[in-house]
Structure formats: C-alpha cells, structure tokens
Amino acid sequence: MHEILIAGFGGQGILFAGKFLAYEALLEDKQVSWLPSYGPEMRGGTANCSITISDEPIGSPIVSKPTVLVAMNGPSLDKYESEVKPGGYIFVDSSLISRKVTRTDVNVFYIPATQLASDNEMGGLANMIILGKVIKEANVIPFENVPRAMGKVVSAKKQALLDKNIKAVEIGYTYAE
C-alpha cells in the first residue's frame, strides 16, 4: 500500500499531480482515494493532497503517516518530515528547499524540479518533474503507463499540454543526482 502525501504552495499543481497518480492507479484496477486540503489555501498558502493506492479497500483517506512524501516547499518538509513511516520516501524540490532531511531511516531524493522546469521552459510543471522521480524511485506506478493516465487527466483537446506533461515526467524520471 502506498500512502502518498504531496505538499507545497497553492498553485504548484499539487492536486493535479495527485489526481494523475490516482488515475493511473485506477487504470491499474487498484483501490485508490484522493483527498485535497481545501479552502482558502487554494489561493496560495499551503496545499496538500493525500493519495492512497492499495490492493485492499481503503480505510481512512487521510494520509497522516505517509510512505511517500513529496515536499515542494520548506514549510511542508518542516511539517511532515517527522511523520513519514520508517523505510518510506521523501522527495524534496531542492530548488525551493535548501535544507537537508535530517532523518536517517527514510530514503531521500533531492531534485531541483522547479529549476529543471524553468530550464526546459516548462514553467508550472515542477510537479510532474518531481513525480517522474517518485515513479522511478518509489515504484508507485509503472513508468510505461504514464501516457495512458495523462490522457485521462489532460483533455485530448490540449495535445500540446499532454505532450508537455509527459515530457516533464520523463525529465524527472531520467534525472540523475
């Protein structure tokens, strides 16, 4: 079972990234739940999204002890680092978070997702770049199924956007520290 928490600022595409993962899991015929934080946060401030992917029916849709934490800003890392399950994963957008993870019982990956997005003229797609890394390292969904799930969450009418999102995942997937 994967209990994934994606956290960052409103506007970073936190909820979209979660929706993409959830859809892929659905296509895999897994049990899945997606739960956003909601309210004024959607206009900036912190936003987070809980995704649970499981073979069994899912109990609580709230991820409070994640197996995978994706931290896209400093406050999110500060808030959730200690909650990650031992042996779990923490993914850090190192363009925005300068400090290192202090825990030693988890797998930590640093990826300058926001920088990579702007280097590749993919402003706003740091979320998908960091997800590429998550897919590579945490084995939450098979990489070859990315285009299929993307087709479900990005309208077919926006082909250019679809391609760009898939490319962003690839950049993260192939990124080497």
Place this chain on the structure above:
Amino acid sequence: MSIVFEKPKALTDAQLHYCPGCTHGIIHRLVAECLEELGVTGKTIGVAPVGCSVFAYNYFNCDMIQAAHGRAPAVATGVKRALPDHVVFTYQGDGDLAAIGTAETVHSAARGENITVIFVNNAIYGMTGGQMAPTSLPGQVTQTSPYGRDVEKVGYPLRVCELLSNVDGAGYLERVAVNNVKNIKNAKKAIMKGFKNQIEGKGFSLIEVLSTCPTNWGMTPERALQWVDEAMIPYYPLGVYKDKYADKEGE
C-alpha cells in the same frame, strides 16, 4: 328565470372566513373571474400566504399550495420552473410580501420570474389582530404602534410598486383599489393584464390592491372604504408604475 350573475367556477363553494366589510372577497372574485375568462383554471397553481388569506387554498378551485410566511414567490418560482406552461400566481398580504418576504419579492422580480403576484395592501396585520405593518401609514394607530406610527423611531412605510419600479427584471407593476365600483373595474383590468402577461411570457407582474380592514382599523365597513380614499391613496397613489412592454411599444 334567467341567471344574470353567478359565482365564478374558479371559486369553490367554501364559505369565506373574512370579516364583514373586508375587501379580500372582492379581490378573490376578481382573480377567479380572470382565471375563468382566460380559461386557465385547470392549468393554474396558486400559492397562498400566511396572513388573513392563508385559507385562500380552500377558496380557489385550482391546485393550491400554502407557503411559509413571506416565501410564496420562492415557492411560485419552483412551481413555474417545473411547469413553465402553467399559470402560477401568489396571493399575499403586506406583512407577508413587504416585511418577512421582502427578499423573495425583490429577487423574484429581479429574475423576471414569469409569475403573477396579487399583493393585498391593507396597511395592517389582520390575522394576528391588528399590528403595525410595513405599509402602516405614518401616525397610524395599531396594536404595536399604540401612539401612532412614529417614523423617527420605526421608519417609514414601504411603497412596494415604487420600490420595484427600479428593478430591471420587473415587467408590470400597477397599484389599484377596490373601494368603489370604478376602482374595482380598474382592478379587474390590471389583474387580467397581470395574468395575460404571464401567459404571453412577459415576466414578473405585480398588482398591488389597496384593501380594507374595518375590524382592525376600528371602523365601519363604509368608513373603511372612505379611509382608503382619504388616507391610503394619497400615500399610495394609484396607477401603473412600470409596464416594460408598453414602454417599449411606446418608444
């Protein structure tokens, strides 16, 4: 022997409960005559208010709904949206329409809701025994304004037709009275027009009918009819306050 005058079939045989000298009966009759003459009784749904005319559902021979206090225009909106080809009217008093239901009145007018509102203004709360209404006149003595309505302390009466005439969505607004034969004839014309407008899809029509309340005014029926002329009409002038389509036709 030939029949020269009879009760409209749009009224039931139920005996009206109104006080002697009250003009609700006349207004009921005018509404019923219009429904019958337009041949729409069978496809009309009326909405009764809370107030003296709360039992209107027993008197009109069309399908009827009894609404919560002030909410008749909202209920009528629901009915009309569900049955756009039917005729829908509300029959409301001044407390119902211009106090507790002001929001529903203004917003159904603003939406241009295609309904007909019969607004009976007798400047007092009748059913509860004669309290001050939103339309009670300055200085008017009621149970809750025993020293006369003091506008400095409790504010001024609302002139509903004037108020709604500034609402773009309102289609047709006219104030009439039923205190003499001439006024009754005019009232019938106005009510008829209110229903015709609806049938023609012309949106929100409200006919304000100045009415009497001899019991709670503490007057004889005859004196009450005079008081409409002497006190009410000067404050609430009769006439057409808005006729969206006539205005357009005139342009």
Place this chain on the structure above:
Amino acid sequence: MAEKVLMKGNEALAEAAIMAGCRHYLGYPITPQTEVAAYMAKRMPQIDGVFLQAESEIAAINMVIGVASTGKRVMTSSSSPGIALKSEGLSYLAGCNLPALVVNVQRGGPGLGGIQPSQSDYFQATKSAGHGDFRMLVLAPASVQEMVDMTITGFELADKYRMTSMILADGTMGQMMEPVVLDTKEIKTFDKPWAANGTDGKRPHNIINSLCLEAKELEEWNIERYKMYSEIEENEVRYEEYMMEDAEICIVAFGVAARVSRNAIQAARAKGIKVGMIRPITLWPFPKKPLLAAADKVKAFVSVELSMGQMIEDVELAIRCKKPVLLANRVGGIIPSPEEVLAKIEEADKMGGNN
C-alpha cells in the same frame, strides 16, 4: 458493468441525482459543497433541466417546496449554517408530506464555524431539523460510491414515503475522489396523484398544505405520520457490520469516522484485540436492533464521531445502557486519527469482563 471513473464526492452525487431523474436543482453557494451547485449549473442546461441560484438558503428550500409540489424530483444542497437556514422549509416539507432530497456536506460549527469536515449536525439531522414533530430519512455515505448510491436511494425513499431524504455527508466525502461506477440501474418512480400540477378540469383541486387549526385533526395528521415512521423504522434500516463475528468491542461510526475506524480496527486486531464495527448507513432510522444484539456479545462500545458526542446518545439508548460506551472524537474540522481511535479501543479493552 459500467466503467469506473475517478470523481469527487460532490460531483458524483450531483451526477447521481441526474441519473435518478432529478431535473431541478435550487441552491445557494457555501463551502464545502459548492461543487454540487457548480456541477448542476453546468449539467442542467445540457439536459433541459433547471439550475437556479437562489437569493438565500431560505428561498432555495422554498423553491424546492414549489417543485416538489408539482411532483417532480428536486434537490438542494448546502453545508451546516445553510441547512440551519433551511430548517423552516424542512419543517414545511414534512408538514406538507412532500418528497425532496437535501444534502448537507457538514462543516464545523456552531455559528459560522469553519469549513473543515464535521459531523456535528447529527442532532439537527436526526432529531431536530425544524419545528414540530417530524423525521427525515438520513443517509450517511462513507465513500464516493455511496454518495452515488445513497443519492439514488434517497430519491426513491423520499418519493415512496413522501418525505425528505437527507444525505448527511461531510467535507471529506464531498472533496474526496475515489473510483466510482455510475451504474444506470433501473430507477424506481412513483405515481403522485396528490401533486399540484393543474386539475385540467378533470379532478377536484389538490391542496399542498401544512395548516390545520383543528387540534384533533392536527393530532391525527401527526399520528398518521408517525405510523408511517414506525414502518420505516421496521423496513428501511441500513447498516454494515465489519469484523463483528468474534468482536469483544464494537465501534459505532459513520461517514469518514467509519473509514478511519477501519484502520484502527486493523491495527487493534494486529495487537490481538478483537474489535469490530457497526456502521450505521441510515442515521434515521437508526440501527437499534443490531446494536442491541451486539450488546449481549461485546464488553464495550466506542462511538467515533466528529462531534462532541451526539450519536453516542443514540448508541446508549439503543443498547439500553447495557454496556459502557466510550467516545473517540475530534471537532472543529479535525478528523480523529486511527491512532486516537486505537487508543480508545485499548482503553475499552481494559474494561474487563463480559459484564
């Protein structure tokens, strides 16, 4: 079988209403249920339906009364403070014997409160939705799929008994996305000879009315309605048992609290504590019989709620206080964690013998 799609609870519920034949939605925006209104605003014009944003919650529920009077399926949705405003209309719906579906995606209170999930309108929904003696059918979904299924059931039961069905959800159920099957199963419809939809000159006029000044007659109206309520308590109770076969502790929880409790039950079982759950799906009628039966088997109950303890009173009544009932709760928009529920299970486990 229809395809599984990923949908937010609020949107799935709205689509289910359309599947159930509802073509009239009247509401007023309030977080966290606004997606229902937004979804309806988009969908209704596409299918010749009516979406209307009312000037207030009060107007919205009275528009619902208007549509319901014509015999057509109608719904409104809101969140806690908005439901409070609708309470006058809820009472009138009951008094007029009108069917309608009302959705409450609860948030924390009292007053303006917050916008995070809550279950603190339990009393309001099950006991005191408005003035006068009346009940509403109260359905408490615990998944997005149940948001769909309960909506359809809610419309059917409302029509069957001529009363209001309320979907009592919370912010989590509304905001959560889960895979859901929008099954176009056969929808039950009911004849409505009582409707105010025009006599067409062919029948006596129908009157939709809650006024009755004759005390004896009004008493009879109430007694008749309560006879029907007894029937409903006999026939329409819905609940789910989870790991109750060998349970020594029984959790009672609905909605998101039941979801959290499943995790806690698994954790407790891993520690060797025999705990199960009775999840009420209908909050009214409340599953009194299974709870009473469980009272002879278990040593304690734990009521898990997002309130200061409202359902716990019904649990205690249902089991006739035969066993202790503990409360595991958080309020203000906070959802109890599985760890907090587990701690309460462990406390219950220490309560000793099967007394």
